Amino acid sequence: MKYFLRKLGLLAFTLFVSVSLNFFLPRMMPGDPARALLDKMENLQPEQLDTIRAAFGLDTDDPVIVQYGRYLRNTLRGDLGTSFSRFPTPVSEVMRVALPWSIGLMGLCTIISFSLGTLIGIAAAWRRETKLASATVGFFSFVRSFPYFWLGLVFIYFFAFRLRAFPIGGAYSVDAARGGAAWWLSVLRHGALPAATIVVSSLGAWILTMRNNMINVLAEDYITVAMAKGLPIRRIKSMYAAKNAILPSVTGFAMSLGFVIGGGLVTEMVFAYPGIGYMLYQAVNAKDYPLMQAIFLFIAVAVLIANFAADVAVMILDPRVRDGAK
């Protein structure tokens, strides 16, 4: 329980830091990006100008601390401002359209990649003397070094452009009626390449982490004891080796998850997949700061919550953590 509360506290504080970063970043930047932007965009409509002014706190003479208070209150209420590239749509509305795509794509990919990578890592450690194991490890440590977006480009080139097996971008076919079987099929076909990109790029990290953890655990005395006890190999592998080896993996979810999500964003950009990653790309190009910040905030919150879930999972798996002994 102590552990749970401590993690909950950290979650709350990290949320607060993310929200505050969002507010202070543009105000801390040297060279005043707001003024630069205003000077550059003379042909904006007055309402759009107001949006920008509001985003940077240029519309008011209130001291920063008052603006900060107002910002916190608004954020808490879900009011994230107005997008000025899609004026006058509120940012939250813009995000609502993009979210399901991202959650579907990245959520699914993360789960697939984590489970698959963990399983392969277990196998690679269990039979680490075999050629196949070292080849797998070698291959994925090489693949891991490719940038996500580049792997996406390669996939588009080979599978979409050359083989024409998959569409080159987008998330669904506009020809099919939304919600119908044909439409769902097109969603799958559109999602296949981006999903493959994310899974292939992130798989290596999970495999290597799990493999190293497993190798460490396999050297423990309790594995020898389990062998001596004559337990079925399946039980030794799962309840004695993997259950211990997966704990650091789940804890390490924090770092890796942020990385996978980041990679997922860029993958969306490459495939023009209408999730929040692609939206972030458009926002960056249009210098739509309110939208950009809202997207960052959302991603941060999502990662934080996923991490918290991982912490809870560790608590369930590891009795030592449950007792606060570790």
Place this chain on the structure above:
Amino acid sequence: MSDERDAAARPPALELRSVVKRFPLRSLAAYGKAVHAMDDVSFVLEAGGSLALVGESGSGKTTTASVIARLYERDSGDLVVDGEPARPFRNRAESLAYKKKVQLIFQDPFGSLNPTHTIRSILERPFLIHGLADGRADLEARLSEALEQVGLSPAAEYLRRFPHELSGGQRQRVNIARTFAVEPSIVLADEPTSMLDVSIRMGVMNMMLDLKERKGVSYLYITHDLAGARYMCGSIAVMYAGMIMEIGPTEDVIRDAVHPYVKLLKSASPSPESGLARAPLDASGEIPSLIDPPSGCRFHPRCPYAEPRCREAVPELADLGGGRGVRCVLALR
């Protein structure tokens, strides 16, 4: 081995009076709690004498050594070295002067030599820090002497090596050489042989006894092994859960222990002469947590003779005469 020099004229080398050391727990949930590592610890180490501090793991004996070496400062109580009460250091000179007098030997021969340095750069530090060598040539001579007096010769051969190129026994000899390099008057030896191979322990122990004779230092010898304590020291103090339970001349305490814990320790210690026919232990259990130590006498939950009053108040260390003291209500009868 227990021929203590006539020490009446000199002040004791070391005296502890009611020293207390607690380590507050830093976590929020344990706010206000502390590890009671030393509680009301008092003893005297005569100049040129040797006192064994015997206890199991978690008894606070290592903390005692660290407090005397002033790696941590005590919370309360007096620490008197060579008749001078220890006060907070006002400057580096005072701290160095103290450290020159009191030196520690650590338990782990593998961990106490920095693997990235050669024996030379390890061993020359004490001379450099305390300014004990007069020029390069003198330093060389002193380095050789330091190694040779712990039985490592030719010295030049060892100076060149890295710690991982030495055996455990050789490393512990280097440690001892480093300790004696500053010519301390008090040596605190924290289980110096417990991690060595059995067959070479006696060699290290004998060497320490010889060094003591030659240098006239005083030993505080920390160990969990009663027989080893008897071999090394004239007096003995048995610690349990942060407190001294019995103290006195070694032979008296071992032959005729008063405190039930000391009796237990004695009957549990391996002793081939006693054979298998010995009586079984009459107590069980393990050392209590030092975070929530038992009320009253710390040994009462395991003590076969415990009475209700043992639970209520901590017994005083009763003076039995002949230099013996016991912290137990039984001793008062």
Place this chain on the structure above:
Amino acid sequence: MIKDFLKTLVSNRKSLVGLCLLGFFVLVAAFAPLIAPYEPKIDRLETVAELGEPSLEEEIVSEDYPSDSRDVIVYRSTTTREYEKTVDYFPLRAKPSAEHPLGTNHAGNDLFSQLVWGTRVSLTIGLMTGLFVTALSLTLALLSGYLGGVVDDVITFLTNVMLVIPGLPLMIVVAAYVTMKGTLPIVLILGLTGWPYPTRLLRSQVLTLKGRDFVRVSRSLGERTSFVVFREILPNMISIAMAEFFASSMAAILGEATLEFIGLGNVTVVSWGTILFWAQANGALLSGAWWWFLPPGICIALVGTSFVLINFAIDEISNPRLRKR
């Protein structure tokens, strides 16, 4: 000890391959002007030939455009002699050929030259960031691990917070605000989002070392804190700090490429990331120009692999369990 470490690094087959690979790219970066056939942003070759005496007035004698990619202009100058200047324009979006081994891009720049010059920029940014991150996290780790107390609490807490805030989106947002152009801001952005993980690892190493007996011995002998930290603890952290350096450098090279690819870096600089940016912006994919976007990615992956290989060996040195028996 350091010598031993390097010896082990060279004697391990994996790390030897890694070191060779890295060495290759470092050489390419260092000798870019010698290796690359052209300057990275040149789209034409001009040759000037002397034809005759100076004239009284400046005039163009003749203009000839024998082909789309060649202008031949003959002109006279008043002070010097008569010149013939031949300008050979590089073809745009050319396929690989003898003159342009990796073809040219939309602006007629030679892609092979860009790749070679880009090595310099990408590697510099990667290694500089790696150095910056390692120095920063080593400092924080030593401060927090050795001093403990409130300093440790604050640094640990900040590390934990920054650890879970996703790095790339933060980097994107920060980069979008930055108006300065150049290499330094990128190094700063990558560095300031890259320190938490290495700091955490290094700190736990400091804590382990601080508890080792040789540190206690050192203190009981009367060594100064600075000696304990820099001579007793630091030398024992070399292998782990090296590992963190390579890991951070790799993350930086990937991060830099990603930022450049999104267009958040300085698109006028030639690096592996910007080559990919222009490739994407000019539809290299859908015109089948694989020679444009494949090589930079492979280079990134090869450098990354070299770091991974070197780190495998460092891991094996510091973790005996992973050693092949």
Place this chain on the structure above:
Amino acid sequence: MSDTMLEVRNLRAGYATAKGFVRAVDDVSFSLRRGEFLGIAGESGCGKSTLAYAIMRLLRDNARVESGGLLFKGRDLVPMPAAEVDALRWTDMAMVFQSAMNALNPVLSIGEQLTDAVHAHRSVSRDEAEAMAVEMLALVDINADRLRSYPHQLSGGMKQRVMIAMALILKPELLIMDEPTTALDVVVQRSIIEKIEELRRRLGFSVIFITHDLSLLVEISDSLGIMYAGRLVEYGPAAALFNEPRHPYTEGLMNSFPSLTGPLRRMDGIEGRTPDLLSPPPGCRYAPRCRYARPACSEGGCPGLAPSGEGRLSACPYPMGGRADGGVAGEGGRL
């Protein structure tokens, strides 16, 4: 039915390292009677753990038995197929490991770890297995409610008692204990040893108890084997070995434990260090450290165990009395 539980015949075993093959157990032979308590003493690196793991057929991938036989109740374990070994292990012979801290799986409850051994070998219901676990825990004085506990919730001594309960749960006839009390405090160590003695009397199994602490073994063993640098150098009844060591190494070891109650005298231990098994010295491996060594000791092969009377075996060809000078302890009679 034969009275011999285990017979080790000329066993050679070792492991491959980066620098070469280390023969950690070299030509070791002894036999163990039903119900006997055999103590094997030796310093670190003498091969005593390799011997234990070889008997259990638990040597790791890089280690192997080179030659020799391990006859367990008349059947040789060395060539036995893995499936048959699996059937024997834990049901007929079990092992208690050095560090109970690391020998228990931290994420499974004590109950699960006790019963999964039962389920692996007997087809019993969950309740029956649990009843067996409760019974075993009671034998080692641990309350049944500890079944739901996890290892980190137990003290060191309790963990080691759980390990003993786990080893005995299928009522094996042979129990191998590899330094089972080394990491424990003296009082706990003593109570564990008393517990093993009591259980052995009640259940009648044989014990091979391996430790570096000779002073402990002398009190509890029926027979004693002394190992040095991979070789068994002396073997015989514990009391006889203690009172009258016949091998200089045994004498040296005896001389390494100061006495708790006997007369106080200077003890010398043994000079020098144990040899590197990658390149053992020629002749008797103990010769470089032996105070009685003659030139002939450092030549030729390593002397093997030979009967030295009264059912005792010693690997020193020179009987104690005939040595160059009288031993410090050997003659005088210490007690």
